Amino acid sequence: MPSVTxxxxxxxxxxxxxxxxxxxxxxxxxxxxxxxxxxxLRPGGTVSGPVLMTVxxxxxxxxxxxEIGIVPLAVTTSLNINFLRKPSxxxxxxxxxxLIKLGRTLAVGEVNLYSEGLDDPVAHVVGTxxxxxxxx
Amino acid sequence: MPSVTxxxxxxxxxxxxxxxxxxxxxxxxxxxxxxxxxxxLRPGGTVSGPVLMTVxxxxxxxxxxxEIGIVPLAVTTSLNINFLRKPSxxxxxxxxxxLIKLGRTLAVGEVNLYSEGLDDPVAHVVGTxxxxxxxx
Amino acid sequence: MPSVTxxxxxxxxxxxxxxxxxxxxxxxxxxxxxxxxxxxLRPGGTVSGPVLMTVxxxxxxxxxxxEIGIVPLAVTTSLNINFLRKPSxxxxxxxxxxLIKLGRTLAVGEVNLYSEGLDDPVAHVVGTxxxxxxxx
Amino acid sequence: MPSVTxxxxxxxxxxxxxxxxxxxxxxxxxxxxxxxxxxxLRPGGTVSGPVLMTVxxxxxxxxxxxEIGIVPLAVTTSLNINFLRKPSxxxxxxxxxxLIKLGRTLAVGEVNLYSEGLDDPVAHVVGTxxxxxxxx
Numbered sequence: 001m002p003s004v005t006x007x008x009x010x011x012x013x014x015x016x017x018x019x020x021x022x023x024x025x026x027x028x029x030x031x032x033x034x035x036x037x038x039x040x041l042r043p044g045g046t047v048s049g050p051v052l053m054t055v056x057x058x059x060x061x062x063x064x065x066x067e068i069g070i071v072p073l074a075v076t077t078s079l080n081i082n083f084l085r086k087p088s089x090x091x092x093x094x095x096x097x098x099l100i101k102l103g104r105t106l107a108v109g110e111v112n113l114y115s116e117g118l119d120d121p122v123a124h125v126v127g128t129x130x131x132x133x134x135x136x
Numbered sequence: 137m138p139s140v141t142x143x144x145x146x147x148x149x150x151x152x153x154x155x156x157x158x159x160x161x162x163x164x165x166x167x168x169x170x171x172x173x174x175x176x177l178r179p180g181g182t183v184s185g186p187v188l189m190t191v192x193x194x195x196x197x198x199x200x201x202x203e204i205g206i207v208p209l210a211v212t213t214s215l216n217i218n219f220l221r222k223p224s225x226x227x228x229x230x231x232x233x234x235l236i237k238l239g240r241t242l243a244v245g246e247v248n249l250y251s252e253g254l255d256d257p258v259a260h261v262v263g264t265x266x267x268x269x270x271x272x
Numbered sequence: 273m274p275s276v277t278x279x280x281x282x283x284x285x286x287x288x289x290x291x292x293x294x295x296x297x298x299x300x301x302x303x304x305x306x307x308x309x310x311x312x313l314r315p316g317g318t319v320s321g322p323v324l325m326t327v328x329x330x331x332x333x334x335x336x337x338x339e340i341g342i343v344p345l346a347v348t349t350s351l352n353i354n355f356l357r358k359p360s361x362x363x364x365x366x367x368x369x370x371l372i373k374l375g376r377t378l379a380v381g382e383v384n385l386y387s388e389g390l391d392d393p394v395a396h397v398v399g400t401x402x403x404x405x406x407x408x
Numbered sequence: 409m410p411s412v413t414x415x416x417x418x419x420x421x422x423x424x425x426x427x428x429x430x431x432x433x434x435x436x437x438x439x440x441x442x443x444x445x446x447x448x449l450r451p452g453g454t455v456s457g458p459v460l461m462t463v464x465x466x467x468x469x470x471x472x473x474x475e476i477g478i479v480p481l482a483v484t485t486s487l488n489i490n491f492l493r494k495p496s497x498x499x500x501x502x503x504x505x506x507l508i509k510l511g512r513t514l515a516v517g518e519v520n521l522y523s524e525g526l527d528d529p530v531a532h533v534v535g536t537x538x539x540x541x542x543x544x
Contacts (some may be wrong), residue, residue, distance in 0.1 A: 054458040190322040
């Protein structure tokens, strides 16, 4: 299975402008870190919802790639997010994904999102990915 | 906070025909057990989806009551279920709820549902409850 | 494609204890009616959440069968419900499903649930079904 | 209630870098248009999921502001998206929101997302917003 370095290299080519980094992958899980700057904030000093959704979506993708290998055509089919607490404006967002099902054609995972260094999640996501049948 | 016995007694009066039992409650969590008989099965020998949703919904309710006391007017506002694996036809369903947010007016929890004695969840639920403001 | 009568007959054999009836099917949609009696009520005089979820789930199933023919192995993969208003205790529940995608392996539909004769929906559901590849 | 111009002016101050425009608002609904350029695409020529989620989230916000007035503190509490079809790489994304409940403290709406000029939605969203109690 691919290493963190191999997945990070693949993602860097697929998302050349991304600022997040893959912290870990393997054992049906993955952790992503997204630094927060002024571009990710909304007035009131909160991290925008789409930034949280992006981190969750990519963390799911990375966790799946960590299990099945680098399959660019895996695509999100659904994502359900609950916003729990206001994220800190001056801390990175950490997304920790745990896959709860990895079938032949469908993967399901959950992602807890945190302001780095704090214990309580700021959002919780459940997402599903369709995995292409013919992968080589 | 109410004990398992007090919550079970309250539920027995609120849902007189229910066959499930509360196994544990406390620490932002609850576990419910629902026996499976022919009434809960669909042809093909699988537990019907609504039985799983019921167990999840009640497990959330019990976990919340365990934290805020017996507040009959707490009501479900949303429930999102992913069906993961075919449940066993001859095993009870166990629902284990963990609250991930308990605010003043909204609670959010997740529930993993299992065929009793098996490790992999058959379904995963995220649900939200509205908590009445004035509770006495 | 199957008629209302053919689908109703299939469902009657698959769910022999069901009390709901299929009112219409076709054009990527279906309407189901579920009578409400004391067994479907919770104290406080409201229709229980699992009854609403059941109506939504079956309405989705019927709408799909209306398009692809009677395929018993289509199974729900996810269901997301938002509870909007307290249902009337003395009116049947009407579920109206509209499919929004019917792919080769996945169908997605939404269901509006009503207390019969009233205009505002009591709940809104989005559900997905997996459709078996080999159907004959 | 605020006009399209008033809401657009408020949004321009709240999201100074946004490229979307409000096309209409009122009658419990809103329509948003998001132009698509290379920054919104993923390799393979598809619009990224977070762009779709952003359009849906803002369309909900605009529809709510159109009913209750400009209340900056309304915040998303949950969002559920189903991806239905691959969006066109060279068409703007249109998000059409319809509110299905507008309560005192909670609003629920659905959003259909389209590639501009095409009939079939590329994604479907249900989202909820918490509305602050004290608004002045």
